Amino acid sequence: MTASWAQANDDYLSLSLTRMRLLLQRSADRRADRHEPPVPPAAGTDRRRSWWRSHSGPSAAPASAPSPKPRSRRHVDDDISADQQRIAAAAGDMSPAPALEQMRRVFGLTEFERDVLLLCAAPELDTGVTALLQAAYGQARPSFAAAMDLLPDASWDVRSPERPLRYWGLITATDEAISNTAALRADERILHAIKGLDHLDNRLATLIEPVAPPGEPLPASQQQVADEAVDLISRAAASGDIPLLQLVGTHAADRTAVAAVIAHALGLQLYGLRASSLAAMPSAEIGAVAKLWYRETLLAPVALLLDDDGGDDTIATRGARNAFLRRTGGLLLASASDLIPDLPTPTLSLEVARPTAAEQRHLWIRALGSAGRADVGLLAEQFRLDSPEIRRIVACTAVPDDPQEATRALQAAARRALRPRLQKLASWVRPVANWETLVLPDTELAQLHEIADQVTHRSRVYSDWGFGERMNRGLGINALFAGQSGTGKTMAAEVLANDLGLYRIDLSGVVDKYVGETPKHVRTIFDWGEAGEAILLFDECDAIFGKRSEVKDAHDRYANIEIDYLLQRMETYRGVAILATNMRDAIDRAFLRRLRFVVNFPFPSAADRERMWRIAFPADTPLAGLDYPRLAGIALTGAGIADAALAAAFRAAAADRAVGMTDVLDATRAVLRKQNRPVNEADFRTDNQALPA
Numbered sequence: 139m140t141a142s143w144a145q146a147n148d149d150y151l152s153l154s155l156t157r158m159r160l161l162l163q164r165s166a167d168r169r170a171d172r173h174e175p176p177v178p179p180a181a182g183t184d185r186r187r188s189w190w191r192s193h194s195g196p197s198a199a200p201a202s203a204p205s206p207k208p209r210s211r212r213h214v215d216d217d218i219s220a221d222q223q224r225i226a227a228a229a230g231d232m233s234p235a236p237a238l239e240q241m242r243r244v245f246g247l248t249e250f251e252r253d254v255l256l257l258c259a260a261p262e263l264d265t266g267v268t269a270l271l272q273a274a275y276g277q278a279r280p281s282f283a284a285a286m287d288l289l290p291d292a293s294w295d296v297r298s299p300e301r302p303l304r305y306w307g308l309i310t311a312t313d314e315a316i317s318n319t320a321a322l323r324a325d326e327r328i329l330h331a332i333k334g335l336d337h338l339d340n341r342l343a344t345l346i347e348p349v350a351p352p353g354e355p356l357p358a359s360q361q362q363v364a365d366e367a368v369d370l371i372s373r374a375a376a377s378g379d380i381p382l383l384q385l386v387g388t389h390a391a392d393r394t395a396v397a398a399v400i401a402h403a404l405g406l407q408l409y410g411l412r413a414s415s416l417a418a419m420p421s422a423e424i425g426a427v428a429k430l431w432y433r434e435t436l437l438a439p440v441a442l443l444l445d446d447d448g449g450d451d452t453i454a455t456r457g458a459r460n461a462f463l464r465r466t467g468g469l470l471l472a473s474a475s476d477l478i479p480d481l482p483t484p485t486l487s488l489e490v491a492r493p494t495a496a497e498q499r500h501l502w503i504r505a506l507g508s509a510g511r512a513d514v515g516l517l518a519e520q521f522r523l524d525s526p527e528i529r530r531i532v533a534c535t536a537v538p539d540d541p542q543e544a545t546r547a548l549q550a551a552a553r554r555a556l557r558p559r560l561q562k563l564a565s566w567v568r569p570v571a572n573w574e575t576l577v578l579p580d581t582e583l584a585q586l587h588e589i590a591d592q593v594t595h596r597s598r599v600y601s602d603w604g605f606g607e608r609m610n611r612g613l614g615i616n617a618l619f620a621g622q623s624g625t626g627k628t629m630a631a632e633v634l635a636n637d638l639g640l641y642r643i644d645l646s647g648v649v650d651k652y653v654g655e656t657p658k659h660v661r662t663i664f665d666w667g668e669a670g671e672a673i674l675l676f677d678e679c680d681a682i683f684g685k686r687s688e689v690k691d692a693h694d695r696y697a698n699i700e701i702d703y704l705l706q707r708m709e710t711y712r713g714v715a716i717l718a719t720n721m722r723d724a725i726d727r728a729f730l731r732r733l734r735f736v737v738n739f740p741f742p743s744a745a746d747r748e749r750m751w752r753i754a755f756p757a758d759t760p761l762a763g764l765d766y767p768r769l770a771g772i773a774l775t776g777a778g779i780a781d782a783a784l785a786a787a788f789r790a791a792a793a794d795r796a797v798g799m800t801d802v803l804d805a806t807r808a809v810l811r812k813q814n815r816p817v818n819e820a821d822f823r824t825d826n827q828a829l830p831a
Contacts, residue, residue, distance in 0.1 A: 143232065147334045150228045150236040154256055155264045157221040161288050162270035164214045169274060237334045244436040245302040250291045257285055258309045259324035259332055279312065279321035306433050327437070336438045338409070339430055345415050346431070349408040349443060352399050354525060357497040360392065363488050364399040370486055371404065371469065382463065382483050384472045387490035388665040390445070392524055393473040396490050397443045406441040406469060413446055416458035424458055428465035435468025442466075446474035456480075475661065492522045492669075495601065501525050505532040512537065512544040519596065521552050522669045522712075531555055556669055564641040564663060567675070569632040576633050577742065577749045577776060578626060585737045586630055589617060592734075593634070593714060614711040618679075618730065620722035621739025624777030627718040628677065630737070634714070635673045643676045657703040664707045664715075672713060679717040680724035708732065744770045747779065754783035760796035768799075772806055772821055778813070782806040 229236055235243075242252040257280045260267040268278045275284045286292040295301055297316070303309050304316065308328045311320040324332070327339040338346065356364060367383055374380050383400075385393040394410070401408035411431075416424055434440055444459065460482045463470070472478055477487055493501065498518035505528045506512060523531070535551040537544045578586070592599075592615050600606030619627040631640055643663060667674045708715060709732055717733070719725060730736065742750065748770035755761060774782065785805035790797040803822045810817050 143234065144334050146228070146232050147236050150225065150232065151238070151263065151332070153221060153225045153228055154238070155260055155267070157218060157225060158253075158257060158260050159264070159266060159270060160214055160218045160221065162267065162274050164218070165288055166270060166274040167214070237332050241308075241328070241331065241437075245306055245308065247302050248291070248293070248296075250289055250293060251296055251301070251303055253289045254280075254282075254285045254296060254303060255308055255324060255328070256332075257289070258322045259329050262324065262329055263333075277321055279323060281319045281322060282316075283318045285322075306436075307429070327433075331437050339434060342427065342430055342434065345427060346409045346411045346442070349394060349398050349401075349410045351402050351408075352395060356395060356399055357493040357501070357525070359494055359497060360396050360490060361399070363490055364396050364403065367396070367400045367488055368403045371400070379484070380469055382470045382472055382481060382485045384474065384477060384485055384487040385490050386474060386477055386487055387492075388475055388668070389490075389492055389524070390473060390475075391526065392492060393490045394443065394445075395524070397471045397473060400471065401441045401443075401469075404441070404469070406439045408441050408443055408471075410443045410445055413444060413455050413459050416462050417452070417455040419458065421458075421461060424461045425465050428462045432465070432467045435466075441469040441471065443471045443473055446472065446478065475665065493524060495519060498523065498528070501528045502532075505529045506537065511539060511541045512548050513541060516545060517548055517552070520549065521556075523552065527555065553672075556666070556672070564643045564674070567628075567632065567635070567640040567642050569635045569640055571629045571632040572636065573633055575753055576626065576629055577746050577753070578630070579740065579743075579746070582737055582739065585735060586634065589615060589714075589735055589737075590634055614709075614713050614715065615735075616708055616711070616715045616733050617717070617735035617737060618722070618725065618733050619716055619718045619737050619739060620725075621720070622741060622775060623720055624775030625739035625741060626776045627739050628675070629776065630739070631673060631675045631716050631718070634716075640673045640675060641667065643674055660704055660707060664711050664713075667713050667715075668711065674711075674713065674715045676715070676717045678719060680719045680721050741773075742776060747772075747774065750776050750779045751783075754779055755787070755797065759787060760790075762796035762798040764797070764802060765799055769802060769806070772810075773815075774806065774809065778806075778809050782809045785809070 229239055234240060238252060238256060241247065241255070242249075247255065261271065261279055271280060271284070272278055274288070275281070277284075280288075282297050285296075286294075296303060297318070299305060307325055309322050310325055311317075311322055316322070327337075330337065338348070355361065363385075367385075371380060371383065385396055387393050398408050416427075419427070431442060435442075444462075459478075460480075464482045470483075472481075472485075495518045498521075499514045501523075502512070502514040502517050505525075506514070531548065531551045535547055538547060576583070576586075596615075600609075619630060621627055628642075641663075663674060708729070717725070717729075722738075748766050751764070751766045751769045782802065782805040785808060786797050786801040789801040789805060793801075807817055807822050
């Protein structure tokens with residue numbers, strides 16, 4: 139509201155309080171004339187009006203003509219009448235109407251109820267009212283009985299809990315119960331509203347937080363969603379039935395930004411409420427909070443965004459959310475990664491997608507400004523970020539002058555920003571392997587190079603050459619790495635991840651004993667993985683991507699539903715997902731049909747083992763005449779060779795010598811025994827050792 143309206147509202151209140159003081163003065167004078175003690179009147183003491191009748195019923199005729207009034211009384215009556223005319227004129231000149239009149243309209247108050255509300259607020263607004271109440275009724279605060287004695291057009295049903303004064307909590311009793319003679323006061327939030335001050339009720343402030351208005355324009359694709367939502371809400375409001383609007387998308391920040399733009403376009407201040415906060419409350423408190431928020435929507439131009447809190451769809455959360463929705467009103471928006479089913483109110487839904495690659499390129503260019511020397515096309519293709527995230531990454535990065543170095547620096551900064559999001563369900567793996575350290579047969583190595591080429595050239599093929607418009611199963615790359623433990627599956631994933639980043643999925647955190655929780659965890663993993671184009675490595679994936687079973691009970695049915703959901707997410711994932719397993723036959727055939735690559739990691743041949751031994755020791759390691767062809771004759775996997783090389787290095791360091799064959803053979807024997815594999819002692823005899831008897 140403007141300063142001129144605030145001044146006019148104060149003037150209106152001043153006139154209204156003057157009238158209230160005159161009414162109190164007349165009541166006090168009347169009691170003084172009758173020599174009555176200043177106590178609250180009992181029903182029937184004032185026979186001039188039947189205030190116990192309903193406000194909608196006919197008024198009773200006076201039982202007898204009133205006694206002639208002294209001249210001073212007529213002067214008071216004239217002042218009251220003149221003041222009433224000034225109040226009406228002041229209200230008529232104001233646009234918008236005075237706060238008290240706005241309240242009367244939105245809450246459906248009668249004129250008597252409006253005056254009762256003002257009477258309850260008067261002691262806080264005018265200290266002189268307290269003394270007049272004390273003189274007229276013997277107490278410093280008004281009661282229902284005093285209001286009915288004092289004000290015109292009184293009605294008994296003003297006390298009803300279904301009438302607005304009590305239903306909306308506009309007035310409260312200083313004691314627990316509201317009786318006919320209980321001292322009343324205006325609710326603090328209502329008192330401030332009468333003065334024209336708009337602020338959130340302090341009982342809601344711990345649960346409901348303001349959502350900042352949009353600081354910059356949305357990307358065009360998201361702005362289109364916001365415009366559609368504003369149009370839907372406006373047309374629904376014209377019919378008097380505003381549905382709940384669900385904003386669905388993978389990223390909460392995108393949904394919140396669109397909600398803020400919607401509220402801003404409608405001239406509303408947006409507030410947010412987490413569904414989990416409701417679930418932690420007793421049911422009686424949920425109803426009270428719902429009614430307080432509903433009252434807030436009548437007092438101020440506000441809207442509420444109910445945040446699903448990352449998919450916490452437990453029975454308690456659903457019950458609390460629905461109880462809240464049944465008892466509240468106003469414009470309600472819901473933010474969730476998936477549609478929320480079975481809501482107790484009519485709903486509409488719109489999908490909020492991440493900014494497109496073209497929009498992200500524009501956001502990177504705008505954030506980099508004059509320092510825009512990086513490959514923004516590559517950054518936009520590799521990461522799916524919104525404007526605030528891109529601006530934070532650029533602000534926290536020292537961007538080098540060289541375009542390639544600038545791109546690498548921004549890639550690293552983006553990965554650091556995204557890394558914490560998956561820590562509960564996955565662990566980040568620092569890639570140390572490279573193509574030179576990866577030893578595989580030519581066929582399998584060629585498959586890995588093909589995977590790397592598809593990752594590198596996706597933008598050209600899908601976007602520039604138009605193949606993306608013909609594909610409806612997602613633009614991601616998925617592969618199955620199958621082979622014995624230690625044959626190089628994880629190392630191969632590291633090699634591919636040198637330019638992307640690698641997350642090893644913690645299957646113990648993903649697989650949940652509770653029905654429906656496993657798909658929720660997998661959805662979280664894929665959603666955040668898409669944001670950074672990371673490689674997701676599902677090690678020992680047969681535990682979660684196993685074969686679907688025959689349905690014998692409800693558990694089997696839900697397990698198969700979970701597998702189907704995982705299959706769907708694998709197809710639509712736009713990043714790189716690698717499934718690693720020691721048991722290829724345990725993988726569901728439906729997965730195998732939909733995987734783009736299946737790479738088998740065989741047990742290494744003798745020639746491959748010799749190559750592995752030759753690169754097992756770093757260049758700075760002192761070596762003493764190692765016989766690589768002989769070592770290659772011992773059947774070890776790549777992981778076993780790496781373990782033996784490390785153990786041999788520690789043996790030699792402890793003896794303060796270069797790593798020799800004795801150290802390597804002893805370490806290799808220990809690795810075989812650890813794996814519970816047979817040891818042929820002839821393979822481990824050195825020149826100065828004899829064969830055992």
